[in-house]
Amino acid sequence: MADRPRVDVHTIVINSGADEVYHRLADVGQWSWMFEPTIHSAELSRDGDRQTIQLWAVANGEPKSWVSERQLDPVARTIRFAQTVTAPPVAEMSGEWQVLPASDGGCTVRLSHTYRAEGDSAESLEWIARAVDTNSRKELAMLRSAVERDADGxxxxxxxxxxxxxxxxxxxxxxxxxxxxxxxxxxxxxxxxxxxxxxxxxxxxxxxxxxxxxxxxxxxxxxxxxxxxxxxxxxxxxxxxxxxxxxxxxxxxxxxxxxxxxxxxxxxxxxxxxxxxxxxxxxxxxxxxxxxxxxxxxxxxxxxxxxxxxxxxxxxxxxx
Known part of the structure; x- marks a missing residue:
């Protein structure tokens, strides 16, 4: 029987409006500008708020490529994603970006990942967990840095x-x-x-x-x-x-x-x-x-x- 998927959650507080931060996440073409692990990113197709993207990124020092389906919700400021073409050792990967407005005009960004490893291997699961943790921390920190940096032309x-x-x-x-x-x-x-x-x-x-x-x-x-x-x-x-x-x-x-x-x-x-x-x-x-x-x-x-x-x-x- 396959192990239950693992869920990891990372958050960061950003001193900028929730709508601005959400739109940066929705524009996948900017990801290589913002995120250190992302080599290149591209929108392959779009049907309303449903989007197919391809990412080329570094995970644990190894370059990987995968394709994901994303569901954009600009009203709730959420982006749900699920990889449709994975890269070993990932068997399944999905998750969600949430941008939560704060009373002081800033926001909290919550990034969750749900995943399984090929063959439910403990070693592979640990490899994925390490990559998810490292890249999520980098991406959230660089999202905040990009917002702050771009405030200065x-x-x-x-x-x-x-x-x-x-x-x-x-x-x-x-x-x-x-x-x-x-x-x-x-x-x-x-x-x-x-x-x-x-x-x-x-x-x-x-x-x-x-x-x-x-x-x-x-x-x-x-x-x-x-x-x-x-x-x-x-x-x-x-x-x-x-x-x-x-x-x-x-x-x-x-x-x-x-x-x-x-x-x-x-x-x-x-x-x-x-x-x-x-x-x-x-x-x-x-x-x-x-x-x-x-x-x-x-x-x-x-x-x-x-x-x-x-x-x-x-x-x-x-x-x-």
Whole structure:
């Protein structure tokens, strides 16, 4: 006889209105901005208040992907969810977000999970319990931080893009971007690169990169490869100035050419600004530096992808 499902509950108090907090939870597209464990999140379908979503997230240090059905109730400020495609060792997972208004204008967020492990294994159940506890605590704390951070416009995440247009083969262009482990031999600003691949298009890319100032730093990014036209990523080991860095590479038609675009979404860590840039530095200075360094590296990568794709095509035509 199967064991009864386990139920875990986590709560946090947030000094912000219940409606605002509820709408942040309902907008799953923002989850990678808010929640540290979430690599990428997407709404697959919507029928009124019933929603199908897919999440790519880190659980106990392992990247996983699953699909959930959600039932949204904006009046009661609740979101019920149940995984329809699980990731081992989870056999069943469901739960609920509740946003409860408080008399002082703030709210309490209650997150519950109900789950079973594959084969009702005690070891697997403990693995799930540890992942649920770790991720729930992180998500609730970061939900509160995101609300507080975004109340200050200077600290809100900002997004920018760089793009090139080319007649090069889009399949080869995507191959260049997708094979991150080869970047140290293809990109001057990448000193070292290694990549591990998982299921569902998940990758972990570790790089040591050079900035325009000649400094180097190590970054680690989880990536979601959606061949042949989109590759998303989230940095989990960040440069000192950044509190958030997510991005994506996309390839799209542009008349008779192809447009290859790099998009970054970045938030500055205000506590690091003066430590890194000096006592007179501001958040605006840090934003300009992040825009310059990340944009420069993106353009160099895009231009290298175009050159590589062109050279590969030329070699194929010549038979060499």
């Amino acid at each position: 200077d600290l809100s995440p900002f997004t920018f893009t760089d793009a090139v247009e080319t007649t090069a083969d889009p399949v080869r262009l995507f191959s260049f971007l997708d094979r991150g482990e080869l970047w140290s031999g293809r990109l001057d600003h990448v000193a070292e690169a290694e990549m591990k691949e998982f299921s569902d298009g998940l990758q972990l890319l570790r790089m040591r990169t050079r900035t325009p100032d000649g400094d180097t730093h190590v970054t680690e990014s989880y990536r979601v490869s959606q061949s042949p036209a989109r590759l998303l990523y989230k940095q989990v080991t960040l440069p000192a100035l950044l509190a958030l860095h997510i991005g994506e590479w996309t390839i799209s038609p542009a008349g008779e050419k192809w447009r290859v675009t790099s998009q970054h979404t970045v938030a500055i860590d205000p506590g690091a600004v003066r430590k890194v840039l000096g006592p007179e530095a501001t958040v605006a200075d840090a934003k300009r530096l992040a825009r310059r360094n990340l944009g420069n590296n993106s353009l160099r990568t895009l231009e290298a992808a175009v050159r590589w794709a062109g050279a590969a095509a030329a070699q194929r035509r010549s038979g060499t």
